[in-house]
Amino acid sequence: MITTCTVERYSRGGRTVRSGGGSAVAAEVLRIARHALTLSHVGVGDVSKRILLGRKLRSAQLGETLLPKRVAFPVFASDALSSVAYAPDEIFIILALAGVAFYSLSLWVALAVAAVMAVVVASYRQNVHAYPSGGGDYEIATANLGPRAGVAVGSALIVDYVLVVAVSLSSAAQYVASAADFFADHRVVVAVALVVFLTLMNLRGVRESGTSFAIPAYAFMVALIGTCLWGGYRALVGDLPDAESAALDILPAEGYEGTLTTLALVFLVARAFSSGCAALTGVEAISNGVPAFKRPKARNAATTLFLLGMVAVTLMLGVVSLANAMNVKYVDPHDLDRLVRSDGTSVGDDYHQDTLIAQIAHGVFDGFPPGFYFVVIATGVILVLASNTAFNGFPVLGSILAKDGFLPRQLAARGDRLTYSNGIIILAAMATALIIAFEAEVTRLIQLYIVGVFVSFTLSQLGMVRHWTRHLASERDAAERRRMQRARMINGTGFAMTAAVLLVVLITKFLAGAWLTVLAMGAFIALMAAIKRHYDHVAIEIAADESDKALPTRVHAIVLVSKLHKPTLRALAFAKATRPNSLEGVYVSVDNAETARLMEEWDDRNLGVPLKILHSPYREVVKPIVEYASAIRGANPRAVVAVYIPEYVVGRWWEQLLHNQTALRLKGRLLFTPGVMVTSVPYQLRSSEIAREREAREEARGYRGDLRQGRVREGGGDRDRQVQ
């Protein structure tokens, strides 16, 4: 026999080239009719989206890129810029341990963070050019350092996604408290409420669009740059007021009284620097999103990366400078008693300490409250958006890890809402647990943060160094070699820098909480390794060999009969159509009168199929059938037993509970019986339409993370074709 391979392109709605022409047309007509129902939903929102995102794309046009820089920039900005909302605060909190005098170091610490940012951005520009496929750090580590490094990066990113949610929303809760004092004592409740809100939004599958990112991101930049510029101007003209906390003084914390040793000073500055490095999160997000950029993808992504780095550094330095200029006093919210008034009394626990940005905005816009509220609200919104990116990134990361067998394989396939929902709920649950355990205190959560990001940075930079070294071994062209050598140098610097920072972070934060992160990463690594091991074992067990070629020669078909109704008749008809070597109906009798009635009806109908009655006085249904099937197979070892099960298909979840449970259990049991195959013959009840419509609605919603992966499907291609 000759094996033919017919290839057919499946596309999500574009033209479908099929071998059988007639069927394609029929299917097309059906599909158009079905989608015509959903047409009424096309409204104003779609038009505005089309303006912002440009012409919508059919998925058949796969090669086409998607996001121009002006859209890509805000899409990735929330993640990268939102840390300005809390990173400077943390620098001040650490320095405040030794008293106000050390605030003068804050600008130096911020400059050090900016320097690391510059190096990391430069390094990641290399990454983006070398690996434009969107696999990000995980792909780079796996390709160059092996799967173990890849798994380490994967688990580091998982941990960091959880922390992004916990830190961002805890910080957002602080801004809510700054805007409305009432919430100051309820920050845990606010943060958890925000988690719940994001969870529900994502579970409902609200689609992301460029607009939803652009407005808040640009608003935040306008707000913060505006504050810096106006504040700078007022400082120049000598009109900049002091912050609300300027009049206070800070007592050194226990252990920091008197003159500090050099070592203590270095450690203090290193801790401030570690916390400030929170500003670097979000850089790696772009390297995962390269496929979403307009061509030339890599170049555009690299430019966007550079722009984001610039803006982030500028905003951070601006905030730190203004805070210094306005004499803000900022301490760990646990140590408010170290904040003393000029008369030497402590402000006490009733004092509500606003965030740096809130204090700055309050002063800069002292005659103009809307300015203050605009800054605070824009900052809060960008923080919520930043944690939403974790809700989007989590399943994408999961699918990449699943494709390589480190997570359950069904995560790799798209469109499984159940799987995806589980991911959202797991992420939300872990973040909520952290928020509650750490009482929504950014200062304490930040101790756990950054470790994951820098593990991922360091491994990916090391991988890039290897990458260039490998390529240099075979590259002959001198110009190309020079380019590679320069890139290797940049990545090498990046590696040295990020490794050093990782070390500093681990040393300064380990006991303060980073141990928990390390522990969690270890647990995820172990879990992923175990899953991978299982898949590998199974793959070996089921690998095809030459021995397993014995073909079954006969098919014994049995149709399960519970009553003589349409589903049973259909199952009988379908079973007959397969022309098995033998065919019989099988009925489990638990009641003599009913059995007699069924036998009579069976005779009356003249079905041409014998009926086998299995008596089961104890009303067991599953066991008699399983044993009967085994018995047939036992008597005919070269035969297949085909069991046909009529099933009702219903649409509502509670209807599911009322039907087919026995069929389900039976199928479960029969699958353990060798030589048996189980066929479900569905009979669609009217209510099954409900489920079909629900499926269609669900599909129209799109999936998380589509936007930043270069997939925009505004309602699907079919609808598109109808509208335009």
Add this chain to the structure above:
Amino acid sequence: MITTCTVERYSRGGRTVRSGGGSAVAAEVLRIARHALTLSHVGVGDVSKRILLGRKLRSAQLGETLLPKRVAFPVFASDALSSVAYAPDEIFIILALAGVAFYSLSLWVALAVAAVMAVVVASYRQNVHAYPSGGGDYEIATANLGPRAGVAVGSALIVDYVLVVAVSLSSAAQYVASAADFFADHRVVVAVALVVFLTLMNLRGVRESGTSFAIPAYAFMVALIGTCLWGGYRALVGDLPDAESAALDILPAEGYEGTLTTLALVFLVARAFSSGCAALTGVEAISNGVPAFKRPKARNAATTLFLLGMVAVTLMLGVVSLANAMNVKYVDPHDLDRLVRSDGTSVGDDYHQDTLIAQIAHGVFDGFPPGFYFVVIATGVILVLASNTAFNGFPVLGSILAKDGFLPRQLAARGDRLTYSNGIIILAAMATALIIAFEAEVTRLIQLYIVGVFVSFTLSQLGMVRHWTRHLASERDAAERRRMQRARMINGTGFAMTAAVLLVVLITKFLAGAWLTVLAMGAFIALMAAIKRHYDHVAIEIAADESDKALPTRVHAIVLVSKLHKPTLRALAFAKATRPNSLEGVYVSVDNAETARLMEEWDDRNLGVPLKILHSPYREVVKPIVEYASAIRGANPRAVVAVYIPEYVVGRWWEQLLHNQTALRLKGRLLFTPGVMVTSVPYQLRSSEIAREREAREEARGYRGDLRQGRVREGGGDRDRQVQ
């Protein structure tokens, strides 16, 4: 064509008469081999059980009855007798409202309860004779008063099962507190712990045996009758000591000071009587258990019922008499401040009020502490056993209701451990909620109790009256007519009496808590009616008619291919064996390199089957396949599309999570597609053995409620045959 009906008797392990001799022998050999593995479990326990229960029965000997009276008596005793542990206490609590003076009425109230008991027992003896099938009150109400009355009885019984657990375990917690003072302040914890314990035992499927009932039931009877006799003897010789609370006095409750009006007195006595009627629960259990009795079933059941009634009445009168003789003072545990010492001071909340039986045993065995502990422990154990009967009765009731379509149908089939587990958990959750809400206080829980039992009593007696009236209409034989008329009179009296008691119970308890019971019953009735309505609608929709006879003429088979491994090869082989009109492999391509590799391998293997590639750039797997299947069907409306899905069968629950999730989702979707049938071709991995062995273990455990329904399978017939 001629329809043949071959009838085969399926039996749980006895001789199997099969039409095909060869297959039967092969199956038998397999089955014996499999069961040989479990032989090692047969130990001493089995021998002792055999002594107690007599020769074990093969289920093939179906006609044979099971329980001789000496075993049936303890099996049903715990339910019927355990109420002696709390019913007298409640009589005293209510009478105590008006002060000690009214304790003299307690014996009269107890006699009234005994009179009701006598009438109810006499009535139920008629029920047992007329309906020996074990359907109990539900069957009688349904058959004679229609399904609405049946549903009312069903929901009344559900509510009462929950209350049996809550009341019995709360009372058991009181006895634990009597035995060890430490637990006095932790009765809720003790009661909930007992619920958890029973839940776990039942979830694990620990099998009931005659022994497990006989020892505690006889111990309880010995203990209580011994107490009454020894106490009676000591009273006769004038040696009976006073109870520990004898020296106390009781202040009347608010509203009961001064002389009572006649109406208030009547109401007080009626309340005491209502609470005392708790002693009547458990009578109906025997009418459900008639099939479990040795022949003549009905006669033996009626005799056992009579004996139980006698013992219950005797014990209750004994306890009440002794309590009076020993001057026990007993008040609502909420009103301990009404209990005053001779100097007029209240005993206060620190006073620990022991139950009546504990106080009596303490006094009667004042020189012999083991006697006291024996009585208290035996009472506690019988209470736990009584609530275990609810865990057993709940699924039996569920299966009866399910058979008639009032509950999800899968409850009707036996052997579904999952369904059964859900029932246990629901029962435990409801009972726990009640225990916590009512702080494990028997006095408050008892207000909710009895309503359900008496609804069921009343409806069943009314049904019996109708039953006899109907039979009298056609009966000619004079002797038989006389017998029927007498029976009708007894049932009529029973109806009048139980209806009157129900009315009294409702009036006296409604505001105190019975409204909750009525509400819950209403909710269950509504739920069951809705389920029934749904099944009826579906039955109409799927009823076979003559129009639906078009047979599909062609079978298009597609085999889903994910990789070329053994499961796929097996699916291909099985699909080929069915000789469909067309057969192709279908592969969803999400990665070009992998696809090329698969195509090459496919060609190499020379499988003789074409391979269709569906391109899915967005990594969707389910949708392309569903649409492809629809397209085939669309092009060939008279064909069936048979989709073969290779499935791995694994044994561990977490392995399930790692495999087949996509297959599961795909099957779910394909079932909604008309003209498609879905065939699972299982490939059993080595670990699937684990699941198979687990199944065998589970089956060996037996099911709840077997014992009292006349089903004892000590390890199954096969094993039996091997051992003897």
